[in-house]
Structure formats: structure tokens, C-alpha cells
Amino acid sequence: MSMNGIIMMIVIVTVVWGGTGMFVAKAMKNDNK
């Protein structure tokens, strides 16, 4: 894999999966809403 591919993979995975995890964690602080 090229450096271009590796860097983009890290960026995209961080944004998409990291973003989802961050939003879910924020929401789960108050499961009643």
C-alpha cells in the first residue's frame, strides 16, 4: 500500500468510526433523551 493510501485510511477511519463513537458516547450520557 502507498503512503497516500495508508494516511487516507487512517484519516477516514478516524473521522468516520471515531466520529460515530464520539457522538454515541455523548448521547449515552443521557439515555433518557
Next chain:
Amino acid sequence: MEQQKSTTSGKKSVRGFATRWGLILSLIGASAGTGNVWRFPRMAALNGGGSFVLAWLVSLVIVSIPVIIAEMVLGRATRHGCPGAFRDFIGKKYTWMGAFLSLTCIGITAYYTAIMAWVLQYAIVAATKGFGNVNTELMYENVVSGNWMTVALFIVSLSITAFIVSKGIGSGIEKVNNIMVPTLFILLIIVAVRCVTLPGAAQGLEFLFAVKKEYLFNPQTWLSALSQSAWSVGPGWGLVLTYAVYTKAKSDVALNEFIQGFGNNSVALLAGFAVLPAIFASVPTVAAAEEICASGNYGLTFVYLAKIFPGMPGGYIIGIMFFVALYFAALSSNLVMLLTGITPLMDAGWSRKKATITMFTVCLIWGLPSAWSLKFLGNQDWVFGMTLLVGTLFTCFAIFKYGTDKVRTKLINIPENEMYIGKWWTVCMNVVVPITITIMFGWWVVQSISWYPDTWWNPFLEFSLGTVILQASIHIIVLVLFNKKMSDSIKHKYFDGNTYPPIPEEHA
């Protein structure tokens, strides 16, 4: 309490979504369908990999998420399905616009259930004998046209969908999604881990993630990414609007919708990790892999992946997991699509049971031709893909007519929120979404003309512009003619213009 009601037996039954977790999983399940699994990976491979993925992420934030936020407001504020939501939000004469969204969803449910029947048939073959000695080209041709087993499994899949929906939200849809959506994630993770550890898989990841400059600045890459996001997340379909009817008044609109959008993209990315490495690890050349990706959604999944699985270590189990995951993805979307047709009938005073049986019958009659003929199914997929874009524009219109910034300040940014939305949303809803969706619609119109340069107007061709114009016109004319009748049939009005009412009794 808003959330519970007493039954005659003295038991407490849930009204609407019981938990936020259940709502979040159901929203992700609504968006994450087969398109995430079979369309995203091949579109990424064909449109410059990382360049496409970047454009797809931008489309999510500036188009899909703003519209699903708007839908959540429409449904929760009015506590009605699509027709009633449009009636109470912008006026009686616009009821038909909401009905157009519901009708589109019912049309999609009809043919989408036929696709579920194919997937179920493949899952059964994967589980019983595997694809080792199967000619997948021949099997695909047999399954998609003139196959009684497909018809039977179509009826089974529609019955499963209707049965779950008939149980209501808290006791049916939410319970099932609480199990099905996490299972979908787990199955895809296992399949992805297996596929990325295959020899040669890195080439697939390179194709998925490496940015190619010539694609990054190509308008076609951006239009393809926008199409993928619009047809995957589902902005303007009425799905989120329908689930919103059953959400708590204090639930955070913005945060829930960001989770839905990003959750949908997470599923697609997982599928990318599974599908592209599997393809690139199995073929000798890049050109051969590209040829597979260009073979269409159905060709990729039902011909090539089914052929590839037996050749990989653990392929028998992976094949089962893949098709079960695909079926779960489809079912979690089908549930809310059918509900989008049922909720307006309940607004008109029908019982859930009567509304479900009616919609089951409508989808059965409308979907049988698709279960029998790939040509009919392809035509319906093309027509409703285009009319969905019209539904997105109708949603923008409803928000604009009410006052976009008024919606943002009064109905989205409520004091109980954990996330607040800035003016960027107003700009997206008033300018970005209408312009980009109109351009996308025009781009597909131009493409369809290029498919039939001399006969694009012919309404009897599978993918012609003429067939879209004819079918959409019939839908709109009928709905406009019955606008007053539909508007008058919706019994209650709950929206006071400023606050979210509780979940009404008829949707208990």
C-alpha cells in the same frame, strides 16, 4: 408519563421508542441497507478511491445530515406521518407532497422486498451447501427472473416485515433492531477482518483509500459521491420523519441525526473493508478487479462474491455471515419503509392491524412483478431513485416555507439539547441542498438520455427518462386530485407552531 401507557391487562406497554439506544440503532438500521454493502465499495473503487470517499463524507455533512435533521423536526413537531406532517407544518394544500414521500417509500418496499428474497435465497444456499460447486452466473439468472422460490421468499420476507411492524415500535421494531443492528456490525467486522488478512488484500485497501488527484477535481466523482450518500442515508425519503413521530419530545434532534449519518457511513466503510480486499485478493489483475466492480450491484454480490467466498480460507462461514448481514441490513431498512406507509393510515384513524394488513396487501400486489422479473424491478428502482430526489426537494421546501432559521432556533436548538446547530444548517437547507440535489437530478436525466439517445422519451423502456416522467406524473396527479380528501382524513392537529407535542394515543 409520555413513554408508557396502561393496557387493559394492567401491564405497562411502551409507547414510541423506549430507550435512546433503541432509537439510535433503529435510525442507523433505517439508513444502513444493501446499498452500503454492495454499492459503496464498488463506487469507491470506480471513482478514485480516497477522492470519492472524501466527497462522500462532505456530502454526508452538507446534504444528508441537514435533511434528516429537518425530517426529524417535521415528524416530531406534527406527530403525523408524511402527509399529515406537511399539512400541519406548511398548510393543507401541501398534503400531497408528504403523500408523495409515503407513496415512494411504499413503491420501494414493494421491489426492495424482492431483493431481500434473492438475498435470503443466497443465505440459504450459503448455509446448506455453500457456493463451491455452484455456477453463480446461472444461479443468479435463475433467482432473479421467473423463479417460484424467489416469489415464495418474497412473501416470507414481506410477512416478516409486516409482522414486526404490526407489533408497534417499542414491542416490535425497536426490540428487533436492538438485536439485528449490533449483529449486523459484528458480522461485518468478522467478514472484514477475514478479508483484509487475505494475501493481496492491501491492493483493495489501496483502491479504497488512496486519493487520485484526477478524480478529486472531477465533477463526476462528486456527483457519484452525492448520489451514494443521498441513496444510502435516505434524506427526504420520509423514513426519519416517520420514526420521529415515535420519539420523545426532549430527545436531541441534532445529535441523534449526526449519529445516524455517521453510523450509516461506518457500516459502509466496514463493507468497503470486506468487499474490495476480497475481490482484489481473488483476481490476478487490477483490470479484472475493476471489471468486477463495474458489473453492477447485483453482479458484484450475487455472481462474483458468491464465487470468491468458497476459494478463501473459512470462506464457507464467511459466505453465510455475509449474506445474513446483507439480509439484516435490508430488513432493518424495510421495517421503516413499510411503517412510512402505515403511519399515515393510522393518522386517519385506522388501527395498526388494519393499516398493516392493507399495506402488506398493497406491497404484495405491487412487488410480485418485481419478484418475478428483473426488468420490472430495475425499472422500479430507477423510477423511485429519481422520485426520492424530488422528495428531498419537497422537504427543503417545507422547511423554507415555515422559515428555516425559525426551525433551527425554535425546534432544533431546544434547551435540553447536548448539541446545538449553527447557521451553517440554514445555509445548507436554503442553498446547498436544493442546488446540489437539482444538479444531481439533472445529471441523471442527462445520463438517462445518453442511454437511449433516440428513444429517451419512450415510457416503456426500462431506464428511460420517459418512464420516470410518466410514472411520477401519474403519482403526482392522483395525489393532487385527492389532496383535500387526504388532508381532511387526518383527524387531529397537534402542532402549536412552537413546541413538540407528546406522542399521541393513535400511535401508541
